[in-house]
Amino acid sequence: xxxxxxxxxxxxxxxxxxxxxxxxxxxxxxxxxxxxxxxxxxxxxxxxxxxxxxxxxxxxxxxxxxxxxxxxxxxxxxxxx
Amino acid sequence: xxxxxxxxxxxxxxxxxxxxxxxxxxxxxxxxxxxxxxxxxxxxxxxxxxxxxxxxxxxxxxxxxxxxxxxxxxxxxxxxxxxxxxxxxxxxxxxxxxxxxxxxxxxxxxxxxxxxxxxxxxxxxxxxxxxxxxxxxxxxxxxxxxxxxxxxxxxxxxxxxxxxxxxxxxxxxxxxxxxxxxxxxxxxxxxxxxxxxxxxxxxxxxxxxxxxxxxxxxxxxxxxxxxxxxxxxxxxxxxxxxxxxxxxxxxxxxxxxxxxxxxxxxxxxxxxxxxxxxxxxxxxxxxxxxxxxxxxxxxxxxxxxxxxxxxxxxxxxxxxxxxxxxxxxxxxxxxxxxxxxxxxxxxxxxxxxxxxxxxxxxxxxxxxxxxxxxxxxxxxxxxxxxxxxxxxxxxxxxxxxxxxxxxxxxxxxxxxxxxxxxxxxxxxxxxxxxxxxxxxxxxxxxxxxxxxxxxxxxxxxxxxxxxxxxxxxxxxxxxxxxxxxxxxxxxxxxxxxxxx
Numbered sequence: 016x017x018x019x020x021x022x023x024x025x026x027x028x029x030x031x032x033x034x035x036x037x038x039x040x041x042x043x044x045x046x047x048x049x050x051x052x053x054x055x056x057x058x059x060x061x062x063x064x065x066x067x068x069x070x071x072x073x074x075x076x077x078x079x080x081x082x083x084x085x086x087x088x089x090x091x092x093x094x095x096x
Numbered sequence: 097x098x099x100x101x102x103x104x105x106x107x108x109x110x111x112x113x114x115x116x117x118x119x120x121x122x123x124x125x126x127x128x129x130x131x132x133x134x135x136x137x138x139x140x141x142x143x144x145x146x147x148x149x150x151x152x153x154x155x156x157x158x159x160x161x162x163x164x165x166x167x168x169x170x171x172x173x174x175x176x177x178x179x180x181x182x183x184x185x186x187x188x189x190x191x192x193x194x195x196x197x198x199x200x201x202x203x204x205x206x207x208x209x210x211x212x213x214x215x216x217x218x219x220x221x222x223x224x225x226x227x228x229x230x231x232x233x234x235x236x237x238x239x240x241x242x243x244x245x246x247x248x249x250x251x252x253x254x255x256x257x258x259x260x261x262x263x264x265x266x267x268x269x270x271x272x273x274x275x276x277x278x279x280x281x282x283x284x285x286x287x288x289x290x291x292x293x294x295x296x297x298x299x300x301x302x303x304x305x306x307x308x309x310x311x312x313x314x315x316x317x318x319x320x321x322x323x324x325x326x327x328x329x330x331x332x333x334x335x336x337x338x339x340x341x342x343x344x345x346x347x348x349x350x351x352x353x354x355x356x357x358x359x360x361x362x363x364x365x366x367x368x369x370x371x372x373x374x375x376x377x378x379x380x381x382x383x384x385x386x387x388x389x390x391x392x393x394x395x396x397x398x399x400x401x402x403x404x405x406x407x408x409x410x411x412x413x414x415x416x417x418x419x420x421x422x423x424x425x426x427x428x429x430x431x432x433x434x435x436x437x438x439x440x441x442x443x444x445x446x447x448x449x450x451x452x453x454x455x456x457x458x459x460x461x462x463x464x465x466x467x468x469x470x471x472x473x474x475x476x477x478x479x480x481x482x483x484x485x486x487x488x489x490x491x492x493x494x495x496x497x498x499x500x501x502x503x504x505x506x507x508x509x510x511x512x513x514x515x516x517x518x519x520x521x522x523x524x525x526x527x528x529x530x531x532x533x534x535x536x537x538x539x540x541x542x543x544x545x546x547x548x549x550x551x552x553x554x555x556x557x558x559x560x561x562x563x564x565x566x567x568x569x570x571x572x573x574x575x576x577x578x579x580x581x582x583x584x585x586x587x588x589x590x591x592x593x594x595x596x
Contacts, residue, residue, distance in 0.1 A: 019518030019579045021569075027583045029591040038188070045184050052177040053345055054327075054338040062316060062324050068301075068308030069386075070316075072326045076173050077386060080180045084379035087187065091376045094588070095369065 037093045044086040048079045099420035103248045106424025107431060110288075111265050114281050114435065118269025121280035129464045132274035132471065133203040133447045134363040137194075141370040141377075143279040147361055147440065148374060149381030150286035151278075152179070154233070154437035155240025157289070157388055158430040159406045165392025167405035169323025171336050172389050178345045179382045182352025185508075187375040189353065190362040192515050192585040194371055197363040199581065204444075205359045205507070206452035212514040212582050214574055215522035216456045221529060222507070223453035226356045229500035230445040231482055237438035238263055238486035241431055247410040248427045256487040262431060266439045267479045271472045275364055278439045285432035290384055292429030297387020300394035300412065311393060320396050343550035350557065351505035357444030359511075368589055442482075446474035502540060502553025506532035509560050513568075515586065518579045524568030532560030 026035050050056060057072065066074035125131035125138070139147070164172035193208060202208045206226070210219035238259040245258025269277040298308070305311035316324055323329065327341035353359065365371035395408040402411045409430070413423050450470045455461055462470070506529055513520035536556030539546050546555065573579075 019573045019576050021519040023516050024518060024583050025516055025586070027587050029587050031588065031591070034588045041184070041187070045181060049181050049346075049349070052180065053342040057177075057326060057341075058338060060326065065309050065312060068310075068312065070170070070312055070324055072170060073173055073389075076176050076180065077383070080176065080379050080382060083180055083184065084376075087184070087376040087379070090187070091372055094372070 033093065037090050041086055041090045044082065048083055051079055052076060099423070100248060100250045100252070102420035103424035103427060104245075104253070106421060107245065107248060107428045110428035110431065111262065114284060114432075115265045115269060117284050118265075118277040118281040118439075119272055121269075121276045122273025125274070125276050127465070127468065129451075129467050130201070130203060132468050133443075133451070134197070134360070135275045135279060137198060137363060138366050139275075139279055139361070139364040139370075140366055141373050143283055144361060144365055144370060144374040145377055145381070146283040146286035147279050147364075148183075148358060148378060149384075150282040150289065150432075150436035151357060151361075151440040152381075152437070153289065153384065153433055155237050155244075155430060155434035157385070158293075158409055158433045159240055159243070161385065161388040162392030162395070162409045163404070163406035165389040166395045166402070166408040167333075168330070168336070169320075169328040169393075169396075170326050171328025171330070171341065172392065173326075173328070174341055174345050174348075176382065176385050176389075178348035178352060179385065180379070182349035183375055183378045183382075185353040186358070186362070187372055189359070189511055189515065190365070190371045190375065191368040191589075192582070193359065193362040194365050194368055195585045196581065203360065203363050204448050204451050205354070205356045205511075206448060209510055209514060209525065210452070210456075212574075212578070213510075213520070213522035213525040214578060215526055218510075218522065218526050218529065219452045219456050221526065222356070223448050223456075225503055225507075225529075225533065226448045227445050227453075227478075229355075229504050230357070230441050231478065231485065232500060234438055234441045234445070234478070234482040235485040237434045237441070238482055241434040241438075242486065243407075244410065244427050244430045244434070247414070248423065259483065259486055262435065263438065263479060263483065266435050266442065267475060270439050270443050271475050275361075275443060278443055279364075281439060282436045285436040286381070288432045289429050289436070290381075292426055292432075293384050293387045293391075296426060297390040301390055303416070304394050304398045308390060311390075311397075315393065315396055318397055320400075323393075323396060337549060339549045340551075343554050347502060347505050347551040347553035347557075350508050351501055351553070354507040354511050355504055356448055356507075357440045360444060360447075442475055442478060445478050446471045449474050449478070502536040502551060502556055503533055505553045506536065506556055506560050509557065509564055513564060515582055517568075518576075518583060519568055519573055520564065521568045521571045521574055523571045524564050524566075527567040528560040528562075528564030531563040532556040535559040 060072040060075045062070045062072060064071055125136045130136055196202060196208060200211060206219045206222035210216055241262040242255030242259030245253050246255045269281060301308045301311040305314055327336045327338055330336040362371055391409055395412055399412060399415060402408050413426060450467055509528060510525050536552050539552035539555050
């Protein structure tokens with residue numbers, strides 16, 4: 016019986032390049048979003064200008080929610096076809 | 097008719113409709129464990145969307161969320177931030193879990209981990225952890241429900257009666273219909289919550305300040321301007337530290353997708369496609385936090401000094417000259433938020449307690465029918481225990497709940513390595529989980545011992561990862577034929593279909 020690999024295996028055999036690209040891209044967007052929402056980046060976002068009535072620092076967080084939403088839609092569409 | 101009675105009748109009508117929907121919805125599924133716990137793995141995207149969305153937003157959303165914005169200002173934005181990133185891992189984990197669940201018959205998270213790591217002990221530890229995390233969570237939902245009923249009846253109905261009636265309804269439909277009862281009631285409750293939150297969250301700033309922008313401009317120009325400075329204030333009213341803000345986001349996001357009652361809904365999905373689509377659509381539900389926080393900010397200048405801050409929404413409702421019908425609808429929306437989390441927690445706690453706890457320590461596994469009866473019995477027991485804490489005990493439930501977030505996050509590394517690291521072993525997983533829980537608990541009890549003031553769960557995660565990796569490498573690997581299905585479960589659907 017072969018021993019299990021000691022490496023991380025993110026993509027098993029049979030995974031296409033397009034599938035890998037999509038998943039790696041989503042992981043990168045997730046990582047970047049996480050960095051944008053915590054210190055130090057979030058600390059640089061000022062109160063003004065107000066964006067749609069909201070403080071810029073609040074709107075910044077909501078903006079990244081839309082980035083994640085867009086990235087998930089793109090990933091889903093690429094995998095669904 | 098008196099205003100309070102009209103509002104109470106609206107809330108009562110909502111409870112009756114919920115009971116009717118929950119009672120009827122279990123008729124379409126089998127009497128098996130898979131039917132009761134995983135809805136025969138046939139839940140549609142619509143139901144999954146509302147189950148995941150509405151279970152996430154508990155009574156905290158309508159009471160604690162506005163309370164945080166009111167008393168701690170921009171600190172409340174952390175709730176939006178961690179939800180933004182927290183659900184994404186389920187896009188990666190969920191379809192794998194669903195595929196393995198269909199193959200091996202899993203209906204809980206611990207079943208998957210115990211099988212992958214060949215460790216019944218891991219299952220029992222996870223069962224204990226889940227129940228310990230769930231009971232305070234459920235207790236808070238009951239407290240919230242009791243508080244709302246007492247508020248709309250202007251104190252004529254005591255909190256203990258409100259909690260009893262509300263959770264009596266929840267218990268009935270969970271016992272009768274299992275996860276499908278949760279599915280249909282959460283759809284009703286989720287839609288209701290969204291309408292109420294957006295309506296009230298936009299109405300209050302316009303009524304009290306002339307608009308959302310005008311509200312924030314007035315707060316910024318007042319002596320409460322510190323509320324709008326990131327990262328807001330701490331519980332004492334002093335500026336919150338970036339250590340605290342950042343680490344709470346990271347630990348909450350880490351634990352978000354692996355809370356056992358969310359994760360196990362992966363097994364209930366009709367297809368991998370519907371599960372992935374649910375995660376894709378989840379940010380639209382998360383947006384509902386924006387009006388929730390606006391409700392709290394609306395109270396800052398208009399109603400200063402409200403204590404405790406979590407009562408700001410009911411306080412505003414009683415101060416404005418609103419139609420009793422509208423007050424009743426808002427209170428029903430708050431009950432919906434409490435019940436939509438409470439039912440999922442109650443159902444998950446009982447299912448996990450029997451499937452992963454009791455069943456594992458018995459020499460002969462009980463039949464499906466017996467397990468179902470035991471789960472229904474445990475639903476009653478957990479309801480009674482939580483109700484006791486809600487109305488009679490002085491134990492600090494909030495402290496238990498805060499601690500449980502750090503505990504639940506310790507499950508994330510195990511899920512990750514189960515799918516992506518073939519070399520991870522049972523002893524490594526058990527050492528990592530127990531070590532992470534111990535370290536997290538120590539720093540929760542003794543916060544002064546933390547080298548830097550970050551959330552105790554992050555220290556737990558560091559210990560967890562260290563032990564998981566070192567003990568796994570020091571122990572013999574699991575058999576390849578046990579590990580390989582977990583790797584293969586990551587193959588794209590098209591590749592599997594082409595092969596078939």
